Amino acid sequence: MIEVRELTKVFDVKTAVNSVSFTVEKGEILGFLGPNGAGKSTTMRMITGFLPPSSGTAVIGGCDIVGDSLNARRKIGYLPENAPVYREMRVTDFLNFCAEVRGVDSGSQQARVDETIEKCFLSDVRFQTVATLSKGFKQRVCFAQSILHDPEYLIFDEPTDGLDPNQKHEVRLMIREMSAEKAIILSTHILDEVDAVCSRAIIIANGKIVADDTPQGLKATSPTHGSLMVRITAEEPNALLMLLKAEPGVKAAEILEQSDRHARIRIFPENPDAPPIADRILAMLSARSATVHSLLVEEGRLDEVFRAITTS
């Protein structure tokens, strides 16, 4: 378990991280969300022991990162922001160096390095120097370094930053595959990523936690959560809209776009989590001989929630 207790970091006059507390259990992937400058990297730097906290601490698997730093750091795998790697080293040399410092048993060291190289799709570049690698490969080399010693706790600062969509997909797959027996924290400002990999999300703004929930839970706070979106063709869409509004269980309805007889309508139910009203709406529409092209129940959108929370 990673236990973050009231971590605070003050830079000169600026409070970059303000009394942040949370815990992450094994099996969880915690998404650390926030706009640029929110304090994500600073928090991670304190959890990994790179920056001393101004106050508060983090306890990693029972070891305090301030009081028992070495043992805490031993349990962590860390991918810093921008994936720094020694440029003049070859990929294998770099990973062997990390394995050696980490005290990976020297008999199994080469096997571990080889295995990690396989896992991170680095076989083709293993003898290349890091300086000659593209951004995506560099990111993966640094990622490889973080999982090399099979740590129980993983901390990734923007692991998919600067990768192309295929590479993003691969990295997310790798993270998800590992999650069963590890506790993982990853920071991002890409909201799709939270949906794709995280079991829980914390939103941080101006150094403070402003939301802590599952991605579903967060989306449920979106104003469009549970609303119905229908595309129809009808004689008189406006007349239909009036009827829809009068339907029991409907709180509001609006036409989002209309051209002639085609329209896209959004319907807000009285209670988004009550039994669905979709079938009644459908029956009503076909009774009025409107053609329904599509009907969609919105889950709610993370970006709306994110914007609402972080700009208020």
Added chain:
Amino acid sequence: MRTAESIRSIRAIFKRELAGYFGSPVAYVFIVIFLLLLGFFTFYINHFFEMGQADLRSFFEWIPWVFMFLVPAVAMRLWSEERRLGTLELMLTLPITIFEAILGKFLAAWAFLGICLLLTFPMVLTVLYLGSPDMGAIFTGYVGSFLMAGAFLSIGSMTSSLTRSQVISFIIAVVICLFFILAGYPPITEIFSGWAPKWLMDLVAQMGFLPHYASIKRGVLDVKDLLYFFSVIFFMLAVNGAVLENRKTA
């Protein structure tokens, strides 16, 4: 237990750093410049051959001045580069202490300078050819030079931890090295001897490299002088560690 681990970490960093030197062309350029400069000063300025003396006195005379510029050039990238490229974050989140990281890097750079010194062996062969030199004095001369290289290096390592800029690190290091050379350098002490109190003069002179270096290269390996150089190294590396501990950022 912890000692074995310490040694393992220091050795891993040492190996990585030393391989780094010989993996880059800069190291070879450095070696060539070092040898050319020393050769130029010793043979050309000091008229080595015309003096007809079978010793390396003039060679060792020049070493502090050459080191004053070249050692900070070796040291300047030690920490500045790690800070600039962000690899410091990688290094300091590994399960190693700052002390181990500093020592690993320092020893690798010192070994590199030791190799540079060893590559001046043709000088020794030359004086052996010219006559029968005092081999003891030559040996202690090399020991003294190596110790001074370490002291300069510790200064450069410390200044390099202060900044991300190698140039700034280099300049500060040269200034500090210059202070350590000039403290106790007779032409300078004479200027001050008129008005500065005697005890202060003595104290500053005791801090200078040259008196200690001079007695070593005369062939006397005094514990006092060895202790002096190791204290300078220890002090500078301790400051280096404090700077890294208290850094606000990468």
